Amino acid sequence: MKNFTVVEQILRSRMIFFGEIRDNVDVWAKCKAMLVSCVAFFALYGAVMGASHSILQAASSLYKLPILFIVTFLICTPSLYFFDLLFGSKQTLPQHMALILTTMTVTAVLLLSLAPIAIFFLITSSQYAFFKLLNVAFFTIAGGMGLVFFGQGITIVGKPNEGNGAEARRVILVFWMLLYAFVGSQMAWTLSPFMGEPGTPFILFTQPGGNFWSDVFNSIRTLLGH
Numbered sequence: 001m002k003n004f005t006v007v008e009q010i011l012r013s014r015m016i017f018f019g020e021i022r023d024n025v026d027v028w029a030k031c032k033a034m035l036v037s038c039v040a041f042f043a044l045y046g047a048v049m050g051a052s053h054s055i056l057q058a059a060s061s062l063y064k065l066p067i068l069f070i071v072t073f074l075i076c077t078p079s080l081y082f083f084d085l086l087f088g089s090k091q092t093l094p095q096h097m098a099l100i101l102t103t104m105t106v107t108a109v110l111l112l113s114l115a116p117i118a119i120f121f122l123i124t125s126s127q128y129a130f131f132k133l134l135n136v137a138f139f140t141i142a143g144g145m146g147l148v149f150f151g152q153g154i155t156i157v158g159k160p161n162e163g164n165g166a167e168a169r170r171v172i173l174v175f176w177m178l179l180y181a182f183v184g185s186q187m188a189w190t191l192s193p194f195m196g197e198p199g200t201p202f203i204l205f206t207q208p209g210g211n212f213w214s215d216v217f218n219s220i221r222t223l224l225g226h
Contacts, residue, residue, distance in 0.1 A: 004040075006033035007109050010102060014149065017102075018156040027094045034101040041108035042066040046194065048115045052122050052131055053196030060204060061194045068191050069104050072184045076100070080176045087168040091157055099153045103180075107139075107146035114138045128197050129222040135195070136216055143184070147177050185212040 009017050021027055046065030050058035081096045121134055154173060158166070188194070189212040196202065 003033040003036040006030060007037055007105060010105060010149070011109075014152065015156065018153045021095055021098045021153065022157040022159070024092070024095070027092075027098050031094065031098050031101055034098070034105045038069060038101065038104045038108045039066045041105075041112045042069055045108070045111045045115055045118075048118050048122070049135060049194045050196070051119075052128070053193075053198060053200075054202055056202045057193070057196045060202075064191045064194060068184070068187050069108075072180065072187050073100055073104060075183055075187075076176070076180050079179065080172070083172045083176070084169055087172065088166075089158065089169060095157060099150055099157060102153055103146040103150040105146075106149045107142045110142035110145055111138060114142065126198075127223065128195070129219040132195060132219050133216070133223060136219075143181065147180070150177070188212055189215065 017030075021030065042065045043062045046061035046063070047058045049065070050061030077093075077097060077100055080100070081093050084091065084096070118131075118135065118138065121131060125131060151173065158169070189206075189210065192206050192215075193203065
């Protein structure tokens with residue numbers, strides 16, 4: 001349970017939390033606690049998503065949703081770290097990892113807070129396209145808030161060397177956020193389905209081809225009756 005208290009630290013005392021990351025106070029311990037929290041929260045929400053199809057899909061999504069975010073984290077962290085170094089950043093790799101894990105932790109806890117709403121619509125709505133788009137909206141909201149925390153954190157942690165290539169790092173930060181969202185969305189498509197259309201057999205992964213955005217567009221068309 002001690003690992004989960006990190007969530008309250010981030011949400012209640014973010015300035016102190018980011019200040020401790022800046023000062024290298026228990027950074028590895030924070031990373032471990034956030035990783036444990038993320039895996040648990042994403043797993044629970046993944047199970048809710050998969051419950052729209054079957055117990056097998058719920059069990060599959062329970063594992064796949066944490067894997068989605070961990071793989072995205074592993075893919076995107078090196079690019080931010082080395083480009084920041086190139087333009088004068090003094091932050092260490094563990095500090096960058098802690099900041100990105102903060103993004104994931106905020107995303108995960110907000111998704112979990114939205115799980116009761118998802119369950120309500122799962123029970124009361126029979127439209128698969130609507131439930132899929134509802135989850136896309138939830139991920140967009142939670143992920144957007146996670147990136148807001150990330151932006152605040154990297155500003156606080158980077159203050160000691162703010163004037164050294166700061167403008168270039170701000171541009172890099174914007175591009176990295178877009179990269180993070182793009183990699184995450186494509187990874188979601190690669191690991192899909194997370195829900196599975198009711199009445200169809202359980203499958204672990206979809207066939208290769210297509211992408212996340214075309215699937216969202218097709219779901220909107222289905223919902224609108226086109």
